Amino acid sequence: MAASINTLRKKVDRIDQQILGLLNDRSRTVVKIGKIKQENHKEVFAPEREKALLDRLTKNNRGPFPVHAIRAVFREILSASRALQSPLKASFLGPEASFTHVAALKYFGRSTDLVPEGSISKVFDAVDHERTAYGVIPIENSTEGIVGAALDGFIDSNLKILGEITLPISHHLLSRASNLSSIKRIYSHPQATAQCQNWLEENLPGVPVFEAESTARAAERAAQERHTAGIAGEQAAELYGLKIVRRHIEDNPNNMTRFLAIGKKSPARSGHDKTSVLFSVKDEVGILYRMLEPFHQNRINLTKIESRPLKKKAWEYIFFLDMDGHAEEKKLKAAVAALEKRCLFMKILGSYPKATS
Numbered sequence: 001m002a003a004s005i006n007t008l009r010k011k012v013d014r015i016d017q018q019i020l021g022l023l024n025d026r027s028r029t030v031v032k033i034g035k036i037k038q039e040n041h042k043e044v045f046a047p048e049r050e051k052a053l054l055d056r057l058t059k060n061n062r063g064p065f066p067v068h069a070i071r072a073v074f075r076e077i078l079s080a081s082r083a084l085q086s087p088l089k090a091s092f093l094g095p096e097a098s099f100t101h102v103a104a105l106k107y108f109g110r111s112t113d114l115v116p117e118g119s120i121s122k123v124f125d126a127v128d129h130e131r132t133a134y135g136v137i138p139i140e141n142s143t144e145g146i147v148g149a150a151l152d153g154f155i156d157s158n159l160k161i162l163g164e165i166t167l168p169i170s171h172h173l174l175s176r177a178s179n180l181s182s183i184k185r186i187y188s189h190p191q192a193t194a195q196c197q198n199w200l201e202e203n204l205p206g207v208p209v210f211e212a213e214s215t216a217r218a219a220e221r222a223a224q225e226r227h228t229a230g231i232a233g234e235q236a237a238e239l240y241g242l243k244i245v246r247r248h249i250e251d252n253p254n255n256m257t258r259f260l261a262i263g264k265k266s267p268a269r270s271g272h273d274k275t276s277v278l279f280s281v282k283d284e285v286g287i288l289y290r291m292l293e294p295f296h297q298n299r300i301n302l303t304k305i306e307s308r309p310l311k312k313k314a315w316e317y318i319f320f321l322d323m324d325g326h327a328e329e330k331k332l333k334a335a336v337a338a339l340e341k342r343c344l345f346m347k348i349l350g351s352y353p354k355a356t357s
Contacts, residue, residue: 023077027084034085044086045134047163047261048270050078051353055272071356079109089113090134090261091126097236098216103165103259104136118213124153127262134162134263141169142256144191146306150260151320154278154349161276161350163261171196171250174219174242175229183207183245187218188231196231199249258355266327266350273326274303274354279339279346280310280318288319294338295323298331316344326351 037044054074058067082088090108093100094116104114115132117123123135137153140146153159171192177183186200186209193200193209200209212218216239218230223240230236237244281287295302304322325332327348340346 026077027081030081031084037085043265044082045088045162045263047267047353051270051272051356053078054356075106076109076111079111082109083111087113088134089115089132090136091115091117091123091132092136093117093120093123093138093214095214095216095220097219097233097239098214099167099169099233099257100136100138100259101216102233102235103138103167103257106167107136107163107165107259107261108134120147120149120153124157124159124262127159127264128157134261135159136165136259136261138257139164139260140258140304140306141191141195142254143195143250143252146308146320148308151278151308151318154347155318159262159264160266161260161352162263162265162267163352164274164355165259165261166355167257167259169195169250169255169257170233170248171215171231171255172234172237172244173229173246173249174232174237174240175222175245176242177227177229177245178243180204180245182227183229184227185210185225186229186231187212187221189213189215189218192218192231195255196249196251198251203246203249261352267352269326269328269351270353272354273324273351275323275325275327275332275336275351276349277321277323277336277339277346278318278349279321279343280316281343282316290342291319291339294335294342297338298335300325300332300335 034044054071057074058070061067061070088108090104090112092104092114096116101114101116108114115126117126120137123137126132127135137150138147139150175183180203183204184207186204186207188209189212192215212221215232216236219232219236219240219242222228222230223242229245231249234244279291281291301324302321303324306320307317310316310318323332327333327336336348
C-alpha cells in the first residue's frame with residue numbers, strides 16, 4: 001500500500017510540474033496579447049470573453065474535478081493574467097471582509113488591487129474620476145429588496161454595468177465570548193439586523209442592537225469590546241480573530257444578494273446577456289402599462305422591475321428594469337427605442353453577461 005501511494009504521489013508531482021509549465025506558457029502568451037491590446041487601445045478586462053471561457057471549460061469538464069472548482073481556479077488564473085497585462089484597480093463598498101468585498105474577490109480575483117470605499121456614492125466617484133477602473137456595489141437583496149443608494153448613483157453618473165455577482169448571504173454571530181449568555185450588546189448593519197430579526201428576538205431578547213456602517217465594522221467592534229457580538233460573515237471572523245458563537249442566524253435560508261460591477265464601458269455580447277435600464281414617468285393612470293407594452297410586443301422577457309420616488313421632483317417615479325438580451329439585439333433595441341419615446345427620462349445602464357455560480 002505504501003509503495004502504491006508513493007508511486008501515485010510521484011505521478012501527482014509530475015502532473016503539478018506540467019501544470020506549472022503550462023501556466024507559464026499561458027502567461028507568456030497573455031503578455032503578448034496585452035501588448036497588442038495596448039497598441040490598439042483596447043481594454044484589458046473583457047467580461048464577455050472571460051464568461052465564454054468559463055462556460056466552455058465547465059461544459060467540457062468530464063470530472064471528477066468539480067465544476068465549481070473549475071470556475072474558482074480559472075477565475076484566479078484570469079485575474080493573474082490581467083495583472084500581467086496591466087495592473088487593475090477596483091473600488092468596492094468596504095471595509096475589507098464585507099460581503100461586497102467577497103463579491104469583488106469572486107468577480108475580479110485576488111490579483112486585482114481592491115480599494116475599499118466608505119459608501120456607494122464614493123465607489124461611483126472613484127470610478128468616475130478614474131482613481132480606479134472599476135467598482136463593485138450591492139444592488140438588491142432577496143429579503144430586503146433594492147438598494148436605493150445604488151439607483152441614485154446610476155441617476156447621477158454615466159457609468160455602465162459590466163457584470164453581476166450573486167452571493168448567498170449567511171450571517172453569523174461573532175464574538176470574543178464563547179456563549180450567548182456573555183453577550184450584552186450587538187453591532188450590525190441595519191440590513192443584516194433586519195435579516196436576522198426573528199432569531200435575535202428568540203435567542204437574545206432584550207439585548208440591544210447598535211447600528212454599524214457595515215457587517216465588517218460590526219465584527220471589528222466585537223473584537224475591540226468585551227461582552228459584545230457582531231453580525232457578519234465568516235471572512236470577518238477570520239480577519240478579526242473572532243469565535244463564531246452561532247452560525248446561519250439569518251431568518252431566510254435562501255438569503256441572496258446581487259452585486260454589480262461598474263465601469264465606463266459596457267462589454268460586448270456574450271450570448272447570455274442581461275440589459276438594465278432606468279426610466280422615469282409621471283404618476284398617471286395606465287402609465288406603467290404603456291411603458292411595458294413595447295417589451296410585450298417585441299417578446300422581450302423582463303426579469304425585474306422596481307420603482308421608487310424620484311427625489312428631485314414630486315410625483316415622478318424612477319423605474320429600474322432588467323431584461324434578457326443585449327442592447328445591440330434588434331428586438332431589444334426596438335423595444336428600448338419605443339420606451340424612450342414614451343417616458344420623461346431613460347438611460348441604458350448596460351448590457352452584460354448574466355451571473356453564473
